[in-house]
Each structure stands twice: as C-alpha cells, then as structure tokens.
Amino acid sequence: xxxxxxxxxxxxxxxxxxxxxxxxxxxxxxxxxxxxxxxxxxxxxxxxxxxxxxxxxxxxxxxxxxxxxxxxxxxxxxxxxxxxxxxxxxxxxxxxxxxxxxxxxxxxxxxxxxxxxxxxxxxxxxxxxxxxxxxxxxxxxxxxxxxxxxxxxxxxxxxxxxxxxxxxxxxxxxxxxxxxxxxxxxxxxxxxxxxxxxxxxxxxxxxxxxxxxxxxxxxxxxxxxxxxxxxxxxxxxxxxxxxxxxxxxxxxxxxxxxxxxxxxxxxxxxxxxxxxxxxxxxxxxxxxxxxxxxxxxxxxxxx
Numbered sequence: 001x002x003x004x005x006x007x008x009x010x011x012x013x014x015x016x017x018x019x020x021x022x023x024x025x026x027x028x029x030x031x032x033x034x035x036x037x038x039x040x041x042x043x044x045x046x047x048x049x050x051x052x053x054x055x056x057x058x059x060x061x062x063x064x065x066x067x068x069x070x071x072x073x074x075x076x077x078x079x080x081x082x083x084x085x086x087x088x089x090x091x092x093x094x095x096x097x098x099x100x101x102x103x104x105x106x107x108x109x110x111x112x113x114x115x116x117x118x119x120x121x122x123x124x125x126x127x128x129x130x131x132x133x134x135x136x137x138x139x140x141x142x143x144x145x146x147x148x149x150x151x152x153x154x155x156x157x158x159x160x161x162x163x164x165x166x167x168x169x170x171x172x173x174x175x176x177x178x179x180x181x182x183x184x185x186x187x188x189x190x191x192x193x194x195x196x197x198x199x200x201x202x203x204x205x206x207x208x209x210x211x212x213x214x215x216x217x218x219x220x221x222x223x224x225x226x227x228x229x230x231x232x233x234x235x236x237x238x239x240x241x242x243x244x245x246x247x248x249x250x251x252x253x254x255x256x257x258x259x260x261x262x263x264x265x266x267x268x269x270x271x272x273x274x275x276x277x278x279x280x281x282x283x284x285x286x287x288x289x290x291x292x293x294x295x296x297x298x299x300x301x302x303x
Contacts, residue, residue: 001048002051003048003052003054006034006044006045006048011041011044012034014031014032016029016033016076018033018071018072021059021076023061023063023219024062024066024218024219026066026067026217026260026265027067027069027072027296028068028071030071030074031075032074032075032076033075033076034076034077035078035080036077036078036079036083038082039082042152042157045075046155047157049154055073055074055075056074056178058178059076059078060125060126060129061101061125063220064125064129066269066292066294067266067295067296068267068270068295068297069265070296072295079097079098079099079128082097083098083184084097088109088112089186092114093186093187094117094187095187096184096185097184098126098183098184099126099128101126101127102120102121102123102125103124105187106118106120106201107121107201109187111198113192113194114189115191117145117189118201118204119136119139122208123137124220128182130142130185131149131167131185132176133172133291134171136172142169143164145187145188145189146185146186146188147188148163149182149185149186150162150183151176152183153180154179154180155179211254213251213254213257216251216260217264218258221256221292222258222273222276222291223235223276223277223289223290223291224288224289229286232255238280238283240255240276241255243272243275244261245275247260247261247265248264249272250272258272258276266298267300273290273292
C-alpha cells in the first residue's frame with residue numbers, strides 16, 4: 001500500500017491548499033491530505049508510513065501555524081467529525097474529542113456546572129492541539145486540568161490511553177510528537193454554580209477584546225514567555241509595535257501578536273519573527289523562542 005494508492009481509492013487527497021486551514025490564511029499546498037473519518041483511516045496511513053517515509057503534519061485548527069509559500073511536501077492529517085463531541089462524565093470529568101475547539105469546551109462545561117475550565121475560552125486551538133502544546137491562558141495550563149488523553153501513534157499504528165503525568169508536560173511542551181494524533185482528552189473539573197463561571201468567561205472575553213487584536217489574521221502568541229517575564233512586554237519595551245516586513249506587522253495592541261495585513265506572504269511573517277528575535281537578543285540578551293510553528297521551507301526568505 002502506498003499514498004498514491006490511497007489517493008486512487010479516494011481516502012487521501014493530493015495537492016490540497018492548506019492556507020484555509022490556518023488562522024493566518026496563508027501558505028501553499030500539502031502534497032497529501034488525509035481527512036480521517038474513522039480510526040481505520042489512521043491505521044491505513046500508519047501502514048503506509050511504515051513502508052513509505054513521509055514527513056507528517058497533524059492539523060488542528062491551524063491556530064499556531066505558518067505554512068510556507070511552497071507548501072508542505074508531506075502528509076497532512078486532519079481528524080473528522082467522529083473525533084468531536086463533549087461528554088460530561090461521572091465525577092465531574094469532561095471528555096472531549098480531539099477536534100473540539102477549546103473555547104467550546106469552556107462554554108459547554110461551565111454551563112453544565114463543571115468548573116475550572118473557564119480559562120480555555122482564551123485558547124483558540126483544538127483539544128488535541130492544546131494537549132500537544134500544553135496550551136494555556138490566564139495563568140492556567142492544560143497540565144493543571146488534564147487527566148488523560150487517547151493518542152494514536154502513526155509509527156506503530158497503536159492507540160493508547162495516556163495519563164497526563166506520563167506526557168512530560170512543562171511550559172508549552174509535552175512528549176506528544178509530530179507523529180502522534182490526540183484523539184480525545186479527559187479533563188478534571190469541579191462542580192459548582194454555573195453563573196460565576198459564565199461571568200468569568202465573559203470577563204476573560206472582555207479582556208481579550210481590550211488587549212488582543214481580535215478581528216485580524218494572526219496565530220496568537222508568537223513567542224513563548226521567558227522565565228519570569230512576558231515576551232509581549234519585552235517587545236513593547238523596545239518600541240517594536242508597528243514594526244513591519246511586507247504585510248506582516250507587530251500588533252499595536254499586543255506586541256506578542258503579529259498580524260497579517262493584505263498582501264502578506266508566509267515569508268513576511270517568518271522574517272518578522274526572526275527580526276524581532278534578533279533585536280530582542282541584541283538589546284537584552286534574551287533569546288525568545290517561537291511558540292508558533294513554521295512548516296515547509298523558508299530558507300529562500302533569508303536570501
């Protein structure tokens with residue numbers, strides 16, 4: 001079995017534009033794309049990858065991706081509706097499919113009297129992506145609420161339930177790899193009156209509208225926060241708000257958000273990230289680490 005055979009069978013698509021699958025709305029095509037309707041589709045692709053070496057890109061909501069103009073010369077994988085749904089389990093647990101948007105988890109769980117997941121309203125990604133990145137907002141991270149995840153390994157074709165402590169979750173890091181697909185996640189929640197939780201969600205939403213560039217094309221926080229400080233504060237302190245390369249610009253509202261204006265190319269975002277990191281390093285000695293992921297080849301952008 002080969003990817004070409006799966007294309008012939010209609011299980012995999014070839015030459016699919018990825019730009020619409022990212023929040024930046026930028027980038028070229030993937031050589032191959034699997035929309036996994038069921039676990040059987042993942043098993044079929046795992047069998048192919050055992051024989052045919054291909055780079056893999058697991059797509060969630062595309063909220064932290066910059067895909068190059070040339071695209072991705074590998075296999076992109078996106079989960080289908082079977083991997084959605086939210087279940088309110090006994091013991092105040094909340095189990096969600098890998099594709100479920102985390103803001104939806106926050107609203108649904110809180111409205112049902114499951115407390116402690118309100119912070120997820122500020123995380124734009126999917127449950128699967130949130131687990132992989134140990135995403136967080138408002139001082140809370142996934143590690144603080146995650147009980148376990150169900151993960152499919154594309155290298156072995158095996159599915160396993162993994163306890164959170166086994167995922168090596170630290171700040172914006174886990175042991176979930178590029179060839180792992182998070183199928184579902186179970187969160188620990190408390191039980192309580194929905195009203196204060198829903199008000200907290202409204203407060204978080206108001207804060208984001210005031211201090212983050214809503215209504216723009218962006219990928220959320222560009223850099224991880226260095227220990228004891230804020231990447232946005234550092235960038236702002238150096239007067240870099242409004243710095244622009246091509247159509248990519250450091251937001252005037254929040255310096256750790258880079259927005260894509262009309263005419264932006266992926267390479268503009270890449271070069272702006274490199275330039276800001278270089279200026280911060282030169283001026284402060286702090287080496288900022290990108291939180292967003294660059295996919296594809298950007299080497300020509302620096303020439």
